[in-house]
Amino acid sequence: MAKSNLVHVTIDGHQLAVPAGTLVVEAAKLIGNDIPVFCYHPKLDPVGMCRMCLVEIGTPKMDPATRQPMLDENGQPIIAMMPKPQTACTQPVSEGMVVKTTTDAVADARRSILEFLLTSHPLDCPICDKGGECPLQELTIAYGPGVSRMPLGSKFHLAKAVPLGDLIMLDRERCIQCARCIRFQDEIADDHVLEFKHRGRAMEIVSMSDPPFDSKWSGNTTDICPVGALTSRDFRFKGRPWELDNTASICTLCSVGCNTTLAVRYDDIKRVMPRENESVNEIWLCDKGRFGHKYANAPDRLTQPLVRRSGQLQPATWEEALAYAAERLNTVKSTHGPDSIGGLAGDRVANEDLYLFQKLLRGVVRTNNVDHATRAEFPANVADLVAQVGVGSGSNLQSMGKGSAILVIGGDPDEQQPVTWLRIKQAADRRGVSLMVANPRPTKLDRYTRQSLRYRYGMADHLALGLLAALWELVEEGVDLVVDKDALRDLKRASNGYSTARAATLTGVATDALRAAAQALAQASDAVICFGSDLNAAGAQALANLLLATNHVGRPDNGLVPLYRHNNAQGAQDMGVRPDRLPGYRDLDDGATLGDTWGVALSNAAGLAAAHMLTPGTLRAMIVMATDPVGDDPGARYAIQGLDFMVVQELFMTPTAELADVVLPATSWAERDGTFTSTDRRIQYFSPAIRRLGQARPDWEILSELAQRLRAHEDVAETAHLRPSATRDWTYVSVDQIMAEIAVTQPHYAGMRATIPAIVSQRGRLPFEGVVGEGTAFKFSAAEDDQWPVAAEVGGLSQWEWIAGDTDMPAVGSGELLLVPVRRLFDQGTLISKADLLRRRLPGPYVVMNPNDAAGLGVGDNELVTVTTEHGSAEVDVHVSDAAPEGVLLIADRMGAPLRGVVLDSACRPAAATIAPAREMVVGD
Amino acid sequence: MLSEHSKQLLAERLTHYPPNEKASAVIYACYLAQADSPTHSITQQAAREIAEVLEMDPTEVQGVIGFYSLLFEEPMGKYVIHFCNDLPCALRGADRFYEFVRARLGIEDGETTPDGLFTIEHAMCIGACHRAPCMQVNLEFQEFLTEEKFDRIIELLRAGEPLRANMADAEPLSAAAPL
Amino acid sequence: MVKHILLQNRDIPNIDRLDVYEQHGGWETWRKAVTEMQPQAIADTVKASGLRGRGGAGFPTGVKWGFLPKGVFPRYMVVNADESEPGTFKDREIMEGNPHLFLEGTALSTYAIQSNAAYIYVRGEYYDVIRCLEQAIADAKARGYLGQNLFGTSYSLEIYVHSGAGAYICGEETALLNSLEGQLGQPRLKPPFPAAVGLYGKPTIINNVETLANVQPIIANGADWYRQWGTERSPGIKIFCLSGNIKRPGNYELPLATTFRELIEVHGGGTLDGAPIKAILPAGASAPIMAATDQVLDTPMDYESVPSVGSQLGSASMIILSQNDDVPLAAAKMVRFFRHESCGKCTPCREGTYWAQKVLDRIVAGQGTPEDITLVENIANQMVGRCFCPLGEFSTSPMLFTIKHFRDEFLAQTASTRPRRAWREVVPLRIEPTLATKER
Ligand SMILES: Cc1cc2nc3c(=O)[nH]c(=O)nc-3n(C[C@H](O)[C@H](O)[C@H](O)COP(=O)(O)O)c2cc1C
Ligand code: SF4
């Protein structure tokens, strides 16, 4: 901030210089003066309606002739105090301003406003969930009147315990009409589902949406409501805030990595609260993250090891189960060789688990047959591209403003990563970032863009290639762009005559639109590209090239961000849970250092990818950790049934676990510690919040135990030259120890370790100290340098590449529609379906159909139809809406009925479908 | 539900406002819905319909209905009588007259007659203080009320006769003042 | 000789009809303005006339127009026809009786600020007025006074009527804008002021009906002509609304600075019940009540003199109370009005009006204590200077000044245990005052 932009203010005698435009209430905070507020919230536009923040304000008297401040006899500026008190929350500072917050007039104003607020307040603190962390309570104690002059009989009464939505209860009597909730919904969530109804004292919050309070963000209103009017149905009457033990954690339900606080009592998670981290989730959480925690304490959690005896999975001791698993795996290995064994991991578990998992397969089993599920969802080159040109470390969407650009392509952050959606939306909507949205169907982000690039299904790659071609065409036409012209020329040559015209024909997006978007990207000061799984390798590479060519790499707020599904997809890639790369994206041929650290010789034969491992007849034994291939695709059953042996580490008895020979109960994230790496490569530590359930153990511990039992005499002999250590002997006792080893073997993580202990100590209640008005989020900012640097920052950028795009959509005949699976935030995933409250939000099987198609087919809204593809047919409801483009049927990729393997293939690809009326159902009585 | 006629009127009305400011017509749309409704009120369904036409959220329409005194969501009588008993009228006996009105209709303030014809509500000043006692019947002014005049109004309404033609104020405006 | 300027309907039958208005030179000023005058010339004349806003605040109209940011278009003219202050009915008579005079003034003003669209926000209760205005606009349009390319020039003007739906707060200009935009009629934070960011975020001028009606005669006759009435700082003529306990209630168009006494005694014919006048509410419920002393009665009614005797001219809606009228009951009525009309946005107004009404109800029901009187004053003092918009501040007048000037009456009510007093029975207008007095 330039010096000239600073203005000087005096607050209660303290002089300070703050940037022009700072609100008095914020300036006061800088000197530790918390002016009491109710309606004001730093994340919302000031409205000045509660009048709690009244202060006295004066400005220097100006000489009309000289336009200079007039001075008194002591040479001090004469201050003209304004006749009325002013709202500190709406008043920006100005040069020479004098603010008084300790005068009798201010004290009287505060007491008056509190007395007014309390006249009709029910004063039911003893039974109010907010009691103990309630701004109204705290400010009343600090500034309010001691007694009530309002007789009880005169109080205004409104309805209490009104279900405002599935997740939120409203007590209308406690509401102080600050409109924070309405304004949050309008300004931040952009779901205008709350409003004041009636006026004056009768004013009350209502929601008319269908379902009521239809927003993915409803829980946040309970945090910022300054009284107990809005409470979550999850936490209602579950405990008093002061009885809760709060632990810093990380949300596990998508890959944003929102910082959370788990509030626990008697080993039960009572609520999940956002923990402030301005570079990740600010102070927000989506409802999935807030209410989806129930799986940790679900009654059907596995709590003891199971071993298959006489065809039945039966309880066993850990020793029995581990010894049995090791013995069977070793038998397979000695009979059929190490490559007859494969490991499949889920990318929900911690880095430490994932690292040990691949270490177990590579260093103990001695195979590269190790993979995780996300690699099937995204093109194979994504992780490598991210390692090259992922967003620069220190990135923060919140710092992007006018002049910069964001391109969202082939994905829908609103359903995939809500907080990413929120931050992109804020950037575009509130701070003027130019947003481009490329998607075959309309999404909620389209509201904030002037450039919607609506490409045809299956043509995401060509859209990306078209943008690249647009760049070289613009350069050839002499448009002045700061781009790498040589590289573009090379790419053009390699492209074999590719052009925007060709891209336009394929995608249906006009060449002008492609050029405008490419130009906007090239001219942006900073540019971020968020992309989803619609892209294939060619498209992903093209996006990377686009960033490279326009020099939007290697700096904060520049680069690629994938919209990964699972919370640790990035970590799984970083840890080398993939058949073709070692930890740190090293080639299999490059395994010497790793081998030296581990003390073993590593195979450099490429391993099998997940899809291959799940092809019948490929493997003899499998180790499965935290993933459910059979649940995802019933077809996977055939490969697994053909195995000699399978061990599964799981939280629940999944369809995969049901087929296992040994099932080992793992702990959830809440019962242990570890690190997750977010989609923008932030390594974040989470602490244990509750005790382990039954005999469950953390996955890293299970893996250590298994490895100790698996290691044959040869292995021990081979590593004998090393000092005894956890690394050598698999005697890990903490995740810290494992992270230390990761930092050695995965150089990207080397610099990161230091930040971890600092986070460990964040335990206990850390509300917004002092600033009681802001809500009940927990304050804590993570260290700045927790994002590992990509090649574009630290060197090692590899060659540019042109990959030709393919067009892989199935042919859609006349009378057929294209059935496209799409992500929905609330789906029927294993974890989320444990949350009773969210279950109401889980859709049954339905398809979204364009109104024109519906009219053509004579299908009405909410009608039951049979969808038939080459794979099979299913009965589903029809929702008629223009959220589906013409000719396309949208279907949630995980719903009540198993669709994959039924109407969709095992890879969950789009398919041509026909629609017929459902069979007449006979309803008996 | 909005009638076809109302939809047409609403579409015409939208030409009064810039294309992206459809919400400006919300009060007008609510009046239309109210006029179309047999119960003189705006049903949730009508509110949703208005929201859709005006590209608003149904909750916002609900807020508007709740805010203004002349928009009703509860069923009202066919004739909504707003009787002014605000200060200027009260100084001319309006409170006493309102007692008579209530007794005549046999209902209390805010109630509807059992036949569903009349709802009476007291009103804040309606701008007819100089012609007190005064009231509005479905927003038509009825001024200089006397007991006989009130009875006649009720009689006409019961018979389904229009008031405007039959009750045109014969009274001149109050005395002219010379400059 | 023309006796009225704004209330021509008093002198010329059927002046509300376009043909009659035209016969009296109607719309000619408009034709001349559009074809021969620059917008600035009109604005300058209005400024020179010293015309002050008739909506209540009395802000000089020409000065207000000057606040529009230069070169920012489009701009809007919004006419405040929300007229909801108790005891105010002047705009209604202008719009019903002289719609074309008003529309011509609106057209001239809209042209003067270089806008092409004016919205007239009429309170929902004025359904009859709305129909009348819509007819007048249609007629004027049919004769080419409004619409595209007026009189063959490039200037186009549309005037739209927009109905409110019953909310006094929508008379406050920013609440009016919110209401016009389809939102809740709650006031907006200022700054930005409407002149900079108004309707649909565009520069906007908001003027009262009577203010704009004045513009036609001012442009037709010149600033000096207008200044022959009133005082240097309050020039011109004003419509005074007379209501309450008065023999001849109604609108009186008089020069500004006419005395209260002349209005009440000469024009209004004194109190209806013949009792001595006790108090005057010079601006409806919003401004302090005044005890009708000789000093007050002899005060000229203009924007400077009324404050000098402790109240405001406001919209000049005079409500008269005689010695027989009950001030605490009047206070309760007025506070009831504000409680009913409080939009609920800010705490002091929302809670204060509710609470004060509860206490006043107690007092007028004979169940109050002397401390309750102090409590009402406390509540009001806790509100003064702390509300979001003037409505809340207005509401403190009936709490503070009724007690200030008539404390004894309040004390008398708290002292007694008699049941709530009924309001005086109906006294239809044309019944002889003697009869009314007798009936009481
Ligand atoms: C609560 C409140 C109610 C108001 N009601 C009206 C009204 O009904 N009519 C009106 O013209 N001005 C009303 N005003 C004044 C307007 O805000 C505004 O000052 C006026 O319309 C400006 O026009 P003028 O400059 O022509 O007077 C009201 C102000 C407040 C604070
Ligand atoms: S519910 Fe809470 S946040 Fe919403 S207006 Fe009421 S007090 Fe404010």
Ligand code: FES
């Ligand atoms: S008015 Fe400033 S915090 Fe509410």
